[in-house]
Amino acid sequence: MNNTIRHEIFERLKAANPAPTTELHYESTFQLLIAVLLSAQATDKSVNIATARFFPQHGTPQGLVDLGLDALTEYIKTIGLYKTKAKNVIKTCEILLACHNGEVPDDRAALEALPGVGRKTANVVLNTAFGHPTIAVDTHIFRVSNRTGLARGKNVVEVERKLEKVVPAQFRHDAHHWLILHGRYICVARTPKCPQCGIADLCEYKDKTLPR
Template sequence: MNAQKRAEIFRRLQAANPKPTTELEYRNTFQLLIAVILSAQATDKSVNLATARFFPTHETPQSILDMGLEALTEHIRTIGLYKTKAANVIRTCAILVEKHNGQVPADRAALEALPGVGRKTANVVLNTAFGHPVIAVDTHIFRVANRTGLAPGKTVEEVEKRLTRLTPAPYRLDAHHWLILHGRYICLARKPKCPQCGIADLCEYRDKTVA
């Protein structure tokens, strides 16, 4: 895919959605971090339903620690891998209190040192909370990047590197959100909605869905 076509794809995505953001619901950076940890292998909708049970009254790491592992586990038991995630959240909260004065660090290494936080989670927090022009590649973005020809790669890391390098600078900050929403609602895994796609004529996917 040439640079002109790639730039036009992002121009159209921006025109359709000028201010994209995550669909996770949160009140501060700490809650965003927790929501993203919980969202691994789970839908944003299921995470929002679970966090609605305790986010309104728990906005700090110390508050979650005071609530305790048992209560937190009960709140999130509707989410996949809830026991492991609850343990990771409690440990993460303890580290935030002990090492970061209860604040979420705006540093990749510090974020990835937190239990349950990998590169993708760190990228989401760095991008959404701190405005870093990084791209978090999940299954939706991996699919869209490969299917469209935007930034094909065999691994998540390879796709991330290519997207970061090839996405025009003016679009890099919001690229993550545009691509994940496109994959979630238009470029579906089983049957992409090509007739409804605003970039179908630019997409290099050979087996497009017909109306």
């Protein structure tokens, strides 16, 4: 795939969705951080249902510390890995209060030092909350990048590095959102919806599904 085709792919994704954003519900940078932390190996829908139970009354670092581990665990027990996530959330809140005046740091190293916050979560927060042109590669973006030929790689870090090199600068801020939504709703894992795809003619996938 050459740069001209890559540029056209993002032009079309932008035309179809000029202002993409996360589907997680949040009202502050802190709430975004917690929602993304909880979303690992879980759907955004399940996270939104869970956070709606406690964000309104306890959606701050101090609020969650005051809520406590047991109550938080009960609120998020419908989410995968909820026990570990609950512990990480409380520990993260304590660190934010002790080291960052209760604010989410605009810094990758500081974010990745928080319990349960890996590279992908840090990238989402840096991009969505602080406007950094980062690309957080999850299973959807990994699949779309490899399947289309946009940026092939053997692991998520390799794909991330490749995307950082090949995505045109003017599209880099929103690239993460366009690709994840494309993978979630069109370029799905088992049977991609190629007949509905706006970039099918630019895609290098050899086993495209045919119209019924």
